[in-house]
Amino acid sequence: MSQQSTKKGELDLPVSLRYKETRREKNGVFFRKKVGWLFVIISVIAITIFNFYPMVQAFLLSFQSGMGGNLEYVGFNNWQRLFGDPTFIAALTNTSIYLLIQVPLMIVLALFFSVLLNDPKLKFRGFFRIAIFLPCVTSLVAYSVIFKYLFGIDGIINQFLLNFGFISQTINFLADPFWAKVVIILAITWRWTGYNMIFYLAALQNVDKSIYEAARIDGANAFQQFFQITVPMLKPIILFTSITSTIGTLQIFDEIVNITNGGPGNATISISQYIYNLSFEYTPDFGYASTVSYVIVILVVILSIIQFRVAGEKK
Amino acid sequence: MKKFYLMLVLLVGMAVLAACSSGDEEASGGSSEGSSSVDTITAWAWDPAFNIAALEKAKEAYSGDGDFEVNIIENAQDDIIQKLNTGLSSGTTKGMPNIVLIEDYRAQSFLQAYPDAFHPLTDVINSNDFADYKIATTSFDGEQYGLPFDSGVAGLYVRTDYLEEAGYTPEDLTNITWDEYIEIGKKVKEATGKNMLTLDPNDLGQIRMMIQTNGSWYVDEDGSTPNLAGNESLEKAFETYKKMMDADIGKIVSDWSQFVGAFNSGDVASVPTGNWITPSIKQAADQSGKWAVVPMPRLDMEGAVNASNLGGSSWYILNVDGKEQAADFMLNTFGSNVDLYQTLVKDIGALGTYSAAAEGDAYAVEDEFFGGQQLLSDLSSWTDEIPGVNYGLHTYAIEDILVTGMQDYLNGTELKTVLENVQGQAEAQLK
Numbered sequence: 001m002s003q004q005s006t007k008k009g010e011l012d013l014p015v016s017l018r019y020k021e022t023r024r025e026k027n028g029v030f031f032r033k034k035v036g037w038l039f040v041i042i043s044v045i046a047i048t049i050f051n052f053y054p055m056v057q058a059f060l061l062s063f064q065s066g067m068g069g070n071l072e073y074v075g076f077n078n079w080q081r082l083f084g085d086p087t088f089i090a091a092l093t094n095t096s097i098y099l100l101i102q103v104p105l106m107i108v109l110a111l112f113f114s115v116l117l118n119d120p121k122l123k124f125r126g127f128f129r130i131a132i133f134l135p136c137v138t139s140l141v142a143y144s145v146i147f148k149y150l151f152g153i154d155g156i157i158n159q160f161l162l163n164f165g166f167i168s169q170t171i172n173f174l175a176d177p178f179w180a181k182v183v184i185i186l187a188i189t190w191r192w193t194g195y196n197m198i199f200y201l202a203a204l205q206n207v208d209k210s211i212y213e214a215a216r217i218d219g220a221n222a223f224q225q226f227f228q229i230t231v232p233m234l235k236p237i238i239l240f241t242s243i244t245s246t247i248g249t250l251q252i253f254d255e256i257v258n259i260t261n262g263g264p265g266n267a268t269i270s271i272s273q274y275i276y277n278l279s280f281e282y283t284p285d286f287g288y289a290s291t292v293s294y295v296i297v298i299l300v301v302i303l304s305i306i307q308f309r310v311a312g313e314k315k
Numbered sequence: 316m317k318k319f320y321l322m323l324v325l326l327v328g329m330a331v332l333a334a335c336s337s338g339d340e341e342a343s344g345g346s347s348e349g350s351s352s353v354d355t356i357t358a359w360a361w362d363p364a365f366n367i368a369a370l371e372k373a374k375e376a377y378s379g380d381g382d383f384e385v386n387i388i389e390n391a392q393d394d395i396i397q398k399l400n401t402g403l404s405s406g407t408t409k410g411m412p413n414i415v416l417i418e419d420y421r422a423q424s425f426l427q428a429y430p431d432a433f434h435p436l437t438d439v440i441n442s443n444d445f446a447d448y449k450i451a452t453t454s455f456d457g458e459q460y461g462l463p464f465d466s467g468v469a470g471l472y473v474r475t476d477y478l479e480e481a482g483y484t485p486e487d488l489t490n491i492t493w494d495e496y497i498e499i500g501k502k503v504k505e506a507t508g509k510n511m512l513t514l515d516p517n518d519l520g521q522i523r524m525m526i527q528t529n530g531s532w533y534v535d536e537d538g539s540t541p542n543l544a545g546n547e548s549l550e551k552a553f554e555t556y557k558k559m560m561d562a563d564i565g566k567i568v569s570d571w572s573q574f575v576g577a578f579n580s581g582d583v584a585s586v587p588t589g590n591w592i593t594p595s596i597k598q599a600a601d602q603s604g605k606w607a608v609v610p611m612p613r614l615d616m617e618g619a620v621n622a623s624n625l626g627g628s629s630w631y632i633l634n635v636d637g638k639e640q641a642a643d644f645m646l647n648t649f650g651s652n653v654d655l656y657q658t659l660v661k662d663i664g665a666l667g668t669y670s671a672a673a674e675g676d677a678y679a680v681e682d683e684f685f686g687g688q689q690l691l692s693d694l695s696s697w698t699d700e701i702p703g704v705n706y707g708l709h710t711y712a713i714e715d716i717l718v719t720g721m722q723d724y725l726n727g728t729e730l731k732t733v734l735e736n737v738q739g740q741a742e743a744q745l746k
Contacts, residue, residue, distance in 0.1 A: 067424070067427055067428035067708075068400065068403065068404050068424075068425075068427075068428025068429045069403060069404045069406065069428065069429050069432075070428065070430075081743075084743050085743060085744055086716075086740050086743070086744075087715065087716070087740075087744060090719075148570075152569070152573070153567070153568075153569075153573075154573075172567060172569070174569045175516055175517075175567060175569055177722075260569075261517065262715075263516070263517035263569075263718065264516050264517060264718070264722060265516075265517075265718050265719035265721075265722040266715070266718075266719050277711075277712075277715070279400065280393070280396050280397050280400055281711055281712075281715075282424075282709065282711055282712035283424035283427075283428060283708045283709060283712065284400050284404065284424070284428055286404060
């Protein structure tokens with residue numbers, strides 16, 4: 001689309017001028033490239049210093065171990081240690097559970113809401129959009145604390161269930177390994193659904209209305225329209241949101257620390273919280289902590305490749 | 316080709332940076348050796364109502380010959396731990412304080428993880444002046460590093476009115492075992508419907524207090540070998556914990572505010588914990604006169620005493636410029652000033668571990684809230700009986716493993732199996 005319009009614009013110019021333009025381009029191509037590099041080099045250096053250099057250092061650190069400042073190279077010991085470390089395995093399992101349940105749930109919900117809110121006949125659209133997006137602007141800690149109190153043993157959820165006779169005895173959500181995970185998943189879903197919804201809403205604006213019109217004329221019902229038109233049209237955005245959500249969930253920290261602090265036992269501990277514990281809660285072992293961090297990196301890479309393969313373009 | 320250039324730029328950049336960083340390390344290593352005086356010494360601590368207030372009082376009381384300002388900075392304890400860890404491990408002393416407060420359970424890990432980062436006080440203070448049990452955790456490798464500060468001496472805070480309803484007096488709870496405590500708890504629940512205590516399944520402070528009554532800990536004397544499987548005190552403590560659960564005398568809480576809320580709202584008949592809870596107990600002004608404090612119950616074993624500890628912290632001086640001045644400041648305040656300790660007790664209720672201070676008048680004050688009990692002198696006399704243990708390096712790491720073990724045990728796994736499991740896990744994790 002955009003290419004076509006520029007071509008149209010160029011066509012307005014006299015033919016001679018267009019030729020001059022190309023010749024000048026040819027002469028200055030080397031100079032231009034240099035200038036281009038000058039612009040890029042600043043960010044290249046900054047990214048190198050602040051991103052790549054720490055990454056390499058952290059990778060080297062993942063082969064060291066020791067208390068605090070007394071680090072020494074231990075080869076692959078840290079990586080071996082991972083497999084025999086029950087806390088790490090618990091953290092990995094929990095994080096995978098959050099990932100497998102929460103990300104699909106949130107993506108589907110976000111898609112569902114965005115389609116509903118995209119309906120031009122809906123009244124108070126703006127209000128509903130804001131209402132669903134609003135959780136995203138709340139502070140992670142603040143909302144976590146609120147969730148903790150909502151689900152506390154004297155919390156409003158228990159009161160509600162009790163008063164309406166759904167349960168006969170209060171449930172200690174946060175002290176039960178199963179319910180604690182449910183609370184965490186509910187909390188993250190509440191916080192991030194609106195965020196993903198905004199991407200879908202934006203993408204839906206770009207879907208040509210005439211496609212839906214044609215589908216309706218052909219007799220497609222709402223479900224068919226959703227699965228045959230909306231989902232395929234939003235495919236790149238769904239891929240993007242599922243990758244960012246996957247990365248986000250793998251790094252989950254604030255909610256866990258504030259709602260359950262990893263408990264009961266290790267029932268809700270996440271990988272990031274374990275990294276924190278290894279560095280600051282226990283006698284610090286920054287080497288092992290960075291090994292665990294690299295596990296997240298590896299997981300993100302693997303999961304992203306899988307998602308690209310499954311959902312991405314074939315080429 | 317472009318990609319090749321990009322990679323080249325990256326590699327060169329990294330090489331340059333790597334070279335820079337190693338140069339820095341050498342430079343900073345050299346400069347920290349020298350000692351020169353400074354105009355301002357900085358102190359980090361947490362809790363404005365307690366530690367910070369104590370520092371302010373010390374600053375007022377300081378009469379040494381040092382000509383410097385004391386800059387007191389309040390940080391959350393978690394922040395102090397993070398800042399110390401990141402600062403000390405990077406090898407730079409920039410931005411580090413001169414004086415820092417460290418929790419006793421964490422002290423050994425700092426002292427061992429960053430040797431030379433702390434200034435020894437062996438020649439500055441006399442460690443015999445302080446409560447014995449504080450010395451093991453504040454010293455390392457024959458050197459005294461910490462200046463013992465607040466006492467975590469534990470007491471059993473009891474509601475006298477609830478006990479009376481069940482036919483007991485505080486004397487009946489004095490110097491008892493945990494088993495006797497549970498029996499009383501059952502009766503109290505029968506008579507009043509109130510739980511005897513709060514239990515937080517994620518915080519095994521209860522277990523720590525129990526095993527210290529018998530001079531035992533999660534680790535061996537060396538401070539690093541996990542001592543869980545076959546640790547009789549720990550077995551007994553686990554059994555006692557389960558008995559409390561089975562007897563249904565514990566109200567389950569999951570965080571600090573629920574814990575405080577439980578006794579402030581009168582939901583529990585007793586609170587076994589560190590003496591630093593006193594201000595929180597007194598928050599409920601309407602309960603004045605209804606409380607008493609008795610010695611901690613002991614484990615029903617040979618050698619166990621009715622005294623224990625929970626928490627507590629000590630001052631440390633970092634090995635940076637101004638360490639002599641900081642040491643002088645500490646010696647002339649927390650290290651020897653009896654009057655200062657009287658002020659601390661009177662104005663903030665902060666109980667120190669400086670033995671000579673306990674003879675002062677302020678300690679003999681009768682506390683109306685606790686029915687006229689001489690609370691402070693009672694607490695400080697129990698302080699002297701606390702069995703000293705080396706908390707070692709791994710208190711919190713092991714506790715996180717034990718919490719899971721406790722869940723298994725409460726869910727019916729054999730105690731022996733549970734403790735063998737946690738021993739194995741701890742050994743694997745704490746290599």
